[in-house]
Amino acid sequence: GENVEQHPSTLSVQEGDSAVIKCTYSDSASNYFPWYKQELGKGPQLIIDIRSNVGEKKDQRIAVTLNKTAKHFSLHITETQPEDSAVYFCAASKMNRDDKIIFGKGTRLHILP
Amino acid sequence: DSGVTQTPKHLITATGQRVTLRCSPRSGDLSVYWYQQSLDQGLQFLIQYYNGEERAKGNILERFSAQQFPDLHSELNLSSLELGDSALYFCASSVEEDSPLHFGNGTRLTVT
Numbered sequence: 001g002e003n004v005e006q007h008p009s010t011l012s013v014q015e016g017d018s019a020v021i022k023c024t025y026s027d028s029a030s031n032y033f034p035w036y037k038q039e040l041g042k043g044p045q046l047i048i049d050i051r052s053n054v055g056e057k058k059d060q061r062i063a064v065t066l067n068k069t070a071k072h073f074s075l076h077i078t079e080t081q082p083e084d085s086a087v088y089f090c091a092a093s094k095m096n097r098d099d100k101i102i103f104g105k106g107t108r109l110h111i112l113p
Numbered sequence: 114d115s116g117v118t119q120t121p122k123h124l125i126t127a128t129g130q131r132v133t134l135r136c137s138p139r140s141g142d143l144s145v146y147w148y149q150q151s152l153d154q155g156l157q158f159l160i161q162y163y164n165g166e167e168r169a170k171g172n173i174l175e176r177f178s179a180q181q182f183p184d185l186h187s188e189l190n191l192s193s194l195e196l197g198d199s200a201l202y203f204c205a206s207s208v209e210e211d212s213p214l215h216f217g218n219g220t221r222l223t224v225t
Contacts, residue, residue: 006155032211034213034214036216041218042218042219043115043117043203043205043216043217043218043219044156044203044216045115045216046213046214046215049213089155089156095210095211096210096211099169100146100158100161100169100171101146101158101214102158103148103155103156103158104155105154105155106155
């Protein structure tokens with residue numbers, strides 16, 4: 001089955017700098033890659049997703065890149081702000097009725113003042 | 114607010130007991146998923162239902178069971194509880210099985 005590895009487990013960046021979180025997946029048939037942000041005391045919230053027919057997607061300060069050949073994808077957050085501090089999860093799925101979304105173990109992002 | 118409602122928010126119980134966690138999906142969502150999140154662990158998939166039918170099973174223990182009712186709400190039943198069952202339990206829903214997931218805020222279960 002699918003296995004998703006996420007790095008780093010913890011990341012501290014200065015406010016205003018960029019943060020990058022990387023994930024690799026094992027199943028080449030996976031075609032949907034969402035990213036979730038989990039704030040303290042809340043459930044994970046979808047922040048951006050990408051499908052395998054595109055290599056990059058951007059939404060304001062957040063972007064995701066996908067390299068299907070290498071089976072890895074990354075989340076990029078630019079001009080980080082204090083409210084970006086949270087745990088971020090990547091995930092992968094084949095998005096069919098018999099498949100399930102598999103999550104990485106998460107990255108705890110700290111934005112330093 | 115994702116629109117997914119989970120009750121209760123917190124649950125404290127003793128080993129050997131049985132509890133029921135409840136989830137109301139977003140309006141119009143047919144698919145419900147249950148995930149377990151332990152300390153320093155990611156989200157472990159337990160089970161998925163679609164329009165009342167079980168669709169996929171993950172690492173769900175035999176002591177755990179779930180169902181989705183005709184009104185599409187779902188319940189996760191945990192029995193013969195052990196200390197190691199203490200975790201956050203999340204429910205998520207989606208419109209269809211190939212749609213993005215939307216998570217509730219979870220039920221924190223503490224087994225003493």
